[in-house]
Amino acid sequence: MVNSVISTESLTKYYGEVRGIEDLILEVREGEIFGFLGPNGAGKTTTLRLLMGLMRPTRGRATVLGMDCWTESVSIKEKVGYLPGEVALYSRLTGDSLVRFVAGFDGRGEAEAKRLASRLELDLARKTGDASRGMKQKLALILALMKKPPLLMMDEPTSGLDPITQHVLYEVLNEYRENGTTILFSSHNLPEVERISDRVGIIREGRLVTTEKIEDLRSKRLRHVEIIFADEVPAGLDTLPGLAEFEEADKRVRLKLRGDINPLLQKMSGFDVVDMSVSHASLEDVFLEFYGQGKRETT
Amino acid sequence: MNLNLIRKTVSDRWRGISVYAGGLAAYVLFLCALYPTFRKALAVKQFFAKNYPQALLKFFGVKSFDVSSFNNYIVLELLTIIWVVIVGAFVIGFARYMIAGEVEEGTLEFLLSQPIKRWKVLTSEGSVLAAGIAGLVVTTVLSVFIFGKAFGFRVSYAGFLAFAPLGFALFIAMAGYSIFFSALFREARRALMASAAVIFGFYLLHFAAGYSRVVDKIDYLGIFHYYDPLGVLNSGGVPVRDVLVLLAFGIALFCIALWIFQRKDIT
Numbered sequence: 369m370v371n372s373v374i375s376t377e378s379l380t381k382y383y384g385e386v387r388g389i390e391d392l393i394l395e396v397r398e399g400e401i402f403g404f405l406g407p408n409g410a411g412k413t414t415t416l417r418l419l420m421g422l423m424r425p426t427r428g429r430a431t432v433l434g435m436d437c438w439t440e441s442v443s444i445k446e447k448v449g450y451l452p453g454e455v456a457l458y459s460r461l462t463g464d465s466l467v468r469f470v471a472g473f474d475g476r477g478e479a480e481a482k483r484l485a486s487r488l489e490l491d492l493a494r495k496t497g498d499a500s501r502g503m504k505q506k507l508a509l510i511l512a513l514m515k516k517p518p519l520l521m522m523d524e525p526t527s528g529l530d531p532i533t534q535h536v537l538y539e540v541l542n543e544y545r546e547n548g549t550t551i552l553f554s555s556h557n558l559p560e561v562e563r564i565s566d567r568v569g570i571i572r573e574g575r576l577v578t579t580e581k582i583e584d585l586r587s588k589r590l591r592h593v594e595i596i597f598a599d600e601v602p603a604g605l606d607t608l609p610g611l612a613e614f615e616e617a618d619k620r621v622r623l624k625l626r627g628d629i630n631p632l633l634q635k636m637s638g639f640d641v642v643d644m645s646v647s648h649a650s651l652e653d654v655f656l657e658f659y660g661q662g663k664r665e666t667t
Numbered sequence: 668m669n670l671n672l673i674r675k676t677v678s679d680r681w682r683g684i685s686v687y688a689g690g691l692a693a694y695v696l697f698l699c700a701l702y703p704t705f706r707k708a709l710a711v712k713q714f715f716a717k718n719y720p721q722a723l724l725k726f727f728g729v730k731s732f733d734v735s736s737f738n739n740y741i742v743l744e745l746l747t748i749i750w751v752v753i754v755g756a757f758v759i760g761f762a763r764y765m766i767a768g769e770v771e772e773g774t775l776e777f778l779l780s781q782p783i784k785r786w787k788v789l790t791s792e793g794s795v796l797a798a799g800i801a802g803l804v805v806t807t808v809l810s811v812f813i814f815g816k817a818f819g820f821r822v823s824y825a826g827f828l829a830f831a832p833l834g835f836a837l838f839i840a841m842a843g844y845s846i847f848f849s850a851l852f853r854e855a856r857r858a859l860m861a862s863a864a865v866i867f868g869f870y871l872l873h874f875a876a877g878y879s880r881v882v883d884k885i886d887y888l889g890i891f892h893y894y895d896p897l898g899v900l901n902s903g904g905v906p907v908r909d910v911l912v913l914l915a916f917g918i919a920l921f922c923i924a925l926w927i928f929q930r931k932d933i934t
Contacts, residue, residue, distance in 0.1 A: 383934070422779055422933040442782050450780040456773025458679050465678060472671035473782050508777070 371398045373519055373550045374419060378428035381414050388414035389574040391428065396552050401545055403565035403582075404554040411574040412554035413453045416523050419552075420450050433519060446474070449512035453523035453554070455504045459497030463507050467492060470511050477514035484510045488536060501528040509537065513544065520544065522553040526560060538564050559648055562586060590626045590649035597621070598640035608632055624649065669783055672791040680761070684799045687757045688806040691750070695810035698744050699818045705740065737820040738900045741811060746830070746896040751837075751870075754803050758838050759862045761799065762845030765792050766928055768855040775933055785929050793846065793921060800838040804831050826900035833899055833906055836913035840890045841866055843920030850924035850931065866890070890916060 374396035381388035389411035396402045406412050417423045419432055421441025430437040432444045457466060467481040485492050490506045499507065505528040512520060520541075526534045541551055541564060555561050561568050562582060569579045580588075590612065597619045605621060606614045608631050612624040619642075625632060629646070766789075769775035778788060808827045815822035845862040852858045869889030876886035886892045893909035 383932075417776075417933065420780055422776060424930070424932065442784050445780060445782040448780075452773070452776045452780065454773050454776075457777060458675075458774055460679050460682070461675070465675070469671060469675045470781060472674070511777075 372396065373398050374402075374430070374432050374552060376415075376419075376428065376430040379415070379418060379425055379430050380427045381411075381418055381423060382426045387411075387574045389418075389571075392571070392574070392576050394569060394576060395579075396550060397567075398550055399545065399548060400566040401541065401551040401553070401564055403561035403568040404552060404571065405556065405558065405561045405568050406554070406571035407556055410571045412556075412571060413523055414574075415571070416450075416453075416521055416552075416554060419521060420445070420448070447518050449515060449517040449520045449522075451508055451512040451520075451522035451525055453527070455501075455508040455528075457496040457504060457507065460495065462495050463490065463492035463499075463510075466496070466507065466511060467514065470514065474515075477516075480516060481510050481514040484513055484540070487540065488533060502530060502533070505529055506533065513540065516544070516547070516549065518549060520549055520551045520553070522551070524555060525553050526555070526557070534560075562589070587627050590624060591629060592647045592649060593621075593623050593625055593629075593632065593645070595621045595636070595644045596642040598642050600639070602635050602639050604635055605632070608635070668791045668794055669787045672778075672783060672788060673795055676792050676795040680795065680799070683757070683761075684802060687753065687799075688803055691753060691803060691807050692810040694749070694753075695745065695807065696814050698741065699811075699814040699820070702737065702740055702818065702820065737815060738823050738826060739897065742897045742900060745807075746834075750807065750834075754800070754807075754834075754838055755841055755866060757803065758796070758800060758841045759845045759859060759866070761796050762842055762849050763855050763859045763862065764849075765789070765796070765846055766849040766924075766931070767852050767858040768849070770853055770933065771855045779933055786925055789846070789921075789925050789928055793842070796842055796846075797839065800842065801835055804834045804838070807834070823900050823903065825903035829903055829905045830896055830899045832910050833894065833896070833913075836910040836917070837890060837894050839917035840913040840920075841917075843917035843924075846924045847920040847927075850927040853934075 372395050374394060376392050376394045379392040379394070380390050392411070392415060394415070404412050404415070414423070418425055419430055419437050421437050421444060424438050433447055435444050437444065461469075463485070467478060471477045471481070482492070485506075488506045488510065490503060490510065492507075494503070496504060496507060509522075509525060512522060525541075526537060529537065541553075545551060553565075562585060565582050567579060567581055568585055570577045599619070601616060601619060601621055605623065606616075608623070608625065610625050610627040610631075612626055613622075614624075615622040623632075766775070769778065779785065808831050811827055812822060812824065841862075844865055845858070848858040848861040848865075849855075852861065869891050872882065872889045873886055873891035876883040876892070890913060893906075893912050895906070895909070899906055
């Protein structure tokens with residue numbers, strides 16, 4: 369039986385009259401990478417802050433590693449690496465000083481911090497006030513990861529990172545997962561969540577709309593495809609499996625396609641293509657196409 | 668308290684504390700260098716005697732204005748206003764940053780993601796503030812001793828030593844108010860304005876008490892009622908009751924701030 373590392377029951381947070389999250393039921397299992405996906409303002413950061421004991425729930429309850437998030441938050445923090453969404457570090461201190469500070473609570477992590485700094489190509493001797501956004505993000509990642517905690521909670525971990533560093537981070541997270549770390553991370557980037565998660569929870573307007581295995585999500589993936597043919601448009605494009613929208617004008621075809629893209633490629637073979645673009649649907653499109661019921665529940 | 672956090676806070680703040688301490692020492696040196704001219708210039712003496720309002724002299728506990736006394740000179744030129752403003756600015760600035768400033772800058776989210784209890788965060792940072800206050804008081808007193816002796820003035824060593832606990836207690840009381848507002852507000856600017864307004868209000872209250880018997884009856888509610896530097900310098904004895912009352916103000920407000928901080932959402 370797989371243990372729950374994070375579990376919430378009707379977790380709700382209101383900021384005065386303003387809804388943060390409402391009746392959120394979430395379960396993250398031991399050893400998995402769980403992607404917490406939602407547009408800005410959906411409640412991802414609120415959820416993570418509640419789990420870290422930075423805020424008190426308006427109602428409901430959350431446990432992390434079997435401990436109550438509010439009353440036992442210090443014990444939780446001994447076992448959790450946390451990356452805030454908006455990285456803010458003491459500008460007069462260097463990376464080294466901050467690493468020593470984080471390590472100073474229990475004497476662990478300095479060696480791993482140096483290894484990670486080398487991996488992410490970060491100079492720890494630099495003052496954080498002089499660092500770029502990307503460098504601050506790297507440092508905050510190192511501070512969250514350096515103790516090799518059993519659980520990592522990260523709010524938009526790739527924010528501000530260049531593509532090469534993002535790739536290194538994905539590798540590091542996979543290594544941590546292989547060593548038994550459970551990872552919960554939030555994102556509004558669907559391809560990123562697809563790339564590294566085992567399961568994904570989709571939050572919208574403060575409520576968890578669905579929880580999916582990543583394979584199931586892939587089968588529902590929505591793409592925008594635009595093709596310009598040189599001569600004629602192949603027949604049968606408007607009957608492709610998973611077709612959500614179809615538009616044809618002259619030799620140009622626009623379509624929205626969910627799931628497997630191979631049937632489209634097969635239809636196109638043998639035809640002369642001038643240009644073709646494929647882009648992922650926005651998160652909002654995914655919600656509207658696949659979780660319309662969830663939308664109605666929340667409105 | 669948490670030694671690790673104290674170390675971090677000291678390394679983050681020591682420059683600020685050093686600048687204030689250096690500034691105070693330089694100002695005391697400036698006053699000492701200027702004093703011989705003040706003492707000799709009768710016109711200046713008369714000018715001061717005529718132009719200082721009697722209520723202000725009463726406010727500072729000066730019965731008869733006499734700049735031939737180095738103690739009087741230091742009280743009027745340093746300990747009454749300038750010193751209170753300089754060290755007060757340090758206290759309010761430091762306390763403002765402790766909660767509201769850290770919330771505003773976002774550093775509190777990082778700090779509270781570490782395994783440390785909130786009361787330990789506040790007591791650790793509060794202890795650095797108290798040490799900073801003590802450092803500035805000691806710097807002031809030592810500067811008076813060193814520069815006063817260097818210039819050959821008659822310094823009331825016992826008086827200044829007795830004054831040090833009173834000065835320390837005054838700023839602990841100010842720190843209590845400032846930390847309270849820092850816990851109450853989310854914006855550092857509002858915390859700073861509220862602290863400055865309340866402390867200035869106490870200052871005005873004490874000033875008005877010199878003119879009005881009605882106001883005089885409520886003067887004990889403000890912190891400056893318990894601050895009489897000249898009286899302490901002249902008596903040479905520590906005003907134990909006043910020191911304890913000021914410390915009680917500071918500690919009580921710190922406890923209320925702690926209560927608020929324990930329940931505060933970090934957003």
